[in-house]
Amino acid sequence: MQNPFTLTFGKSPLEPVERPVQTNEIVDAFTAESVNQQMFIITGVRGSGKTVMMTEIARRLREKENWVVIELNPSTDLLQAMLAKLNSNKVCAAIIKSAKIDLSFFGFGVAIEGVPAITDAETAIITILEKMKKSGKRLLVTIDEVTNNDFMKVFAGSFQIFVRQDLPVFLLATGLYENIDELQNEKNLTFLYRAPKIQLKPLNQLAIINKYKNIFGTDRDTAEKMAELTKGYPFAFQVLGYLTWNHSGHYEVVIDEYEQYLSEFVYDKIWSELSQKDRIVARGIAETESGKIKEIREHLGMETNEFNPYRKRLIKKGIVSGETRGYVFFTLPLFERYVIDNS
Numbered sequence: 608m609q610n611p612f613t614l615t616f617g618k619s620p621l622e623p624v625e626r627p628v629q630t631n632e633i634v635d636a637f638t639a640e641s642v643n644q645q646m647f648i649i650t651g652v653r654g655s656g657k658t659v660m661m662t663e664i665a666r667r668l669r670e671k672e673n674w675v676v677i678e679l680n681p682s683t684d685l686l687q688a689m690l691a692k693l694n695s696n697k698v699c700a701a702i703i704k705s706a707k708i709d710l711s712f713f714g715f716g717v718a719i720e721g722v723p724a725i726t727d728a729e730t731a732i733i734t735i736l737e738k739m740k741k742s743g744k745r746l747l748v749t750i751d752e753v754t755n756n757d758f759m760k761v762f763a764g765s766f767q768i769f770v771r772q773d774l775p776v777f778l779l780a781t782g783l784y785e786n787i788d789e790l791q792n793e794k795n796l797t798f799l800y801r802a803p804k805i806q807l808k809p810l811n812q813l814a815i816i817n818k819y820k821n822i823f824g825t826d827r828d829t830a831e832k833m834a835e836l837t838k839g840y841p842f843a844f845q846v847l848g849y850l851t852w853n854h855s856g857h858y859e860v861v862i863d864e865y866e867q868y869l870s871e872f873v874y875d876k877i878w879s880e881l882s883q884k885d886r887i888v889a890r891g892i893a894e895t896e897s898g899k900i901k902e903i904r905e906h907l908g909m910e911t912n913e914f915n916p917y918r919k920r921l922i923k924k925g926i927v928s929g930e931t932r933g934y935v936f937f938t939l940p941l942f943e944r945y946v947i948d949n950s
Contacts, residue, residue: 612849617658651807653926654842657781685762736774809839888917893943
């Protein structure tokens with residue numbers, strides 16, 4: 608029987624743990640009759656399930672008759688790519704043809720006699736979206752792992768125009784906190800600040816327990832111990848399940864291998880992207896068992912105003928949780944051991 612878990616980032620696993628509340632929030636907002644939200648950004652630490660959640664939302668909307676869904680690559684010319692995807696989509700191609708929209712300048716179709724060719728991608732997209740609106744269609748654009756490059760800046764500016772013109776286009780993007788933060792700080796793109804950010808929190812522990820219990824046919828106590836080892840971190844849930852499956856359901860024998868996978872697949876990259884001061888604060892958190900902010904500061908010899916900016920950065924990056932007042936804890940399993948070993 609096939610291993611139901613996966614180690615591939617972004618791939619929807621055979622046994623996912625769903626996020627129904629956040630998924631439904633986005634789907635409901637996009638499908639509402641009276642639309643007041645046309646963009647969501649899903650953020651979270653690497654391996655937190657951003658791409659999987661985006662894929663699930665795209666799948667659900669694709670199944671609806673009045674929706675067209677296209678996926679764009681953030682490292683390509685996004686407007687040109689969007690136009691090409693619209694032209695190759697069966698529904699949109701029929702709209703383009705019946706509306707006699709001349710896209711021959713872009714190499715699509717043929718010149719239409721008596722109709723001026725459109726020579727600007729943004730104008731062409733607006734024309735298509737206007738026709739889609741008349742046909743009662745809505746368009747979802749998904750972009751995975753956005754970064755602050757020129758293509759993204761131009762696209763975000765155009766998307767702002769589409770929204771202002773009340774066109775039926777919706778954007779669902781994923782990205783790491785620092786990349787989203789950098790992009791929305793661009794002076795012409797401050798509207799991104801107003802876009803709702805869905806920060807992915809740990810998965811529901813009960814849901815993980817039930818998954819492990821059902822898949823491995825184990826007792827509840829064992830499933831609880833396995834769930835605790837993951838801390839609700841989606842990639843950890845997959846890794847522990849994957850390795851346990853390969854060892855006939857015995858999770859105890861894979862813990863060293865599990866820790867190594869987390870380090871090599873995710874933690875090395877997360878650690879490399881932290882500043883020197885971030886790392887010092889992370890080390891302080893790792894070495895203070897109580898998690899009390901006051902004790903961590905005293906251990907590091909830092910005043911509140913020096914410590915707080917780094918605490919907030921680590922929270923926004925999804926590495927630590929600050930939900931309990933006066934305390935901070937790592938959200939990632941076995942991460943304190945990784946920090947101590949690598950500091």
